[in-house]
Amino acid sequence: MSNPLRVGFVGCGSVMSGPYMSLARQLRERGRIETVAACDVVGSKESFVRDELGIPKFSTSYEDVVTSPDVDAVLVLTSMPEHGKIARAALENGKHVLVEKPMATTLAEAAELLEFSKSAPGHLICAPHVVLSPTFQAIDAHLKRGDVGRPHLARARYGWSGPWWGQWFYKSGGGPLFDLGVYNVTSLTGWFGPVRRVTAMAGIANATRVVDGEEMKVEAEDNFQILLDFGNAFFGSVTTGFTMQQYRGPAIELYGSDGTIQMMGDDWAPAGYELWQNSVGAWQIHADRDPRWPWTDGLQHLVECVETGRSPLVTAEHAFHVLEVMLAAIDAARDGQTRTITSTFTPPSFAAPESEEAAHLRHDPSRD
Template sequence: MVAGQPLRLGILGAGTIATVSVGVLPNLAQISDKVTPVAIADPVLERARSVADTYGIPKAFGTLEEMLDGAELDAVINLTPIPVHGETCRKILSAGKHLATEKPLATTMADANDICDLAAQRGLTVVCAPYNMLYPDRMQARRLIRHGAIGKVAFARVRSSHGGPASGNWPLDPTWFYQKGSGPLYDMGVYGIHEITGLLGPAKRVVAFAGITEPVRTVRGGPFKGKKIEVTADDNVLMMLDFGASTFAVVDGTFNVNAARGPKVEIYGREGTINIAGAPYGGEGPPLEIFQLDAVPGLGGWITPTLREVEAQTQRAFGLHRAILADHLADCVATGETPMLNVDHARHILEIMLMAEESSRTGQAVPLTTTFELPDREE
């Protein structure tokens, strides 16, 4: 990368996440001073070529290896399906490229450990979705908690589900979302785990229940309407996280929430409560509100913090949609700062999901071994 020049970015995957209106490519033009897409790769070469033509990307390839060999890249954004994240992330880092990847980081701890090791050994920056902890409302909530605004946190409830791709007008065949190696825990539960660990810090252990609620799903809309899908991944997961010192959180990860009201995240402390309505898949009410005992002497009440000073940041973050990953990567590469969406946090999230599966099989609480630290630049 030449100092002062945009990051030369390769796009791995030309599907929905790359091309939908809230996806990566339609929104990269907003950060053209930071990032330039110079190549795209997809197993369906004609799709890669079509997307390249649409977005003015100079080169299109049929494999990741061909793109790494055939294009001058500084970084790659990995938009592949969940089951191949680990393998493709390792290849990208082994080629000496910075990495932004969709969630989760991988599906095995061996792959996650290799990714962390490769990044450290080669001095490469990795950012991993979800991107929720970049949103100003989450950062403000984290600041309030760390500064004791609601006292000691006792417990939290986090909603991290929707009805599943088969419940709506998903533009592609949604079958793989319901198969072993994927499922709502990795697709949706990851958001809630990311948020609550971003707000409260690393968890110590996890206990979970999981199962299949409907062995065959029928696609309700879109081009595959009426298709029957055999469900082999657990489609209903409920987790409890133990953060130590009697602080707990309940997080769901299912394809069974077709509608919901109320906050997405509720955090209960000894001196108050924080609610986050929150996108994506948020609830009703203001983006962030706090109840404080004795908000004024002798009187408690709800307060909606004034976020005028971060309103522009909020609008920008929401407006970038999934291109916020590329934006965050470019900023961290340019400044050398530790990413808010850092690789150690992503590994911790993966361990929680894997150990939740183990807990659901054994009926036991499972200790966690990984940890992470988030940068303090939001302080």
């Protein structure tokens, strides 16, 4: 067995201390990683990080983590505008990097990061990791087999009423498209490949918010309807906002010439899928293969890629394309012009999904 991957965290807020540490603890218990260092600009987090999270080194400067000889992989879990520069610095120092979404908030910064990653020794894994979910991959297998025929329309949705922490979510460089709609754009392009054209409507539905106990002015659009053109008269839509109180119904609907697939739950937390085929004439309900699949799975994937030498399925090229689509949607909403998308990428291709029996045998009770 290889040595445990030594992980350093940059940003110790909500997702680091909750979902990422939950997976990191499991990997730590199995001897696959060590959690060696963490950094947050808020120095008062030190005792929490050391005493409650069990991470021995703490700093208020990300440079200390990205240059540390004790760190093999850096997880960039800060507010979004910080992602690009910290991910780049970590790659430059020879580290593997997992960066939360988006990879950067400007296309120029993301282009530099992408270019640099091609010659860097470390892997660059860019969230969201939706293509790793068993439900995503099961749907992908149906699409590739032609079970619903030629794709004509796709509809995706993810939203909620919005965070009450982190004012940066509502400032320029934040907003629900980067935070939430990014999952939908990643899912649709993960199945169907690059988008050719984008147009959108967006606006600020809630002009002020109370965040971290203070009333603030909302600067970033908080409400979006986006249209995607995949070519060959195949169109997609993404509905996202910090403007949705609740919903019931599929996160994603895919309409093909011979059938329909609906992903239930959300694409970051799927709850199985429903398949209609004209040839069968009935809805086929598929329970989720792994209801405990964590949306932080990119961390486990990174560990596996380092251990096995395999290339990541979550690619920086895909994340760059998704960022171009999102920025084009924001621009299109502002001036009413449809935008042509120039970047491209190759969607991931997966091994055949395991049978339900194999998934059952793989079941690890320690994760329950």
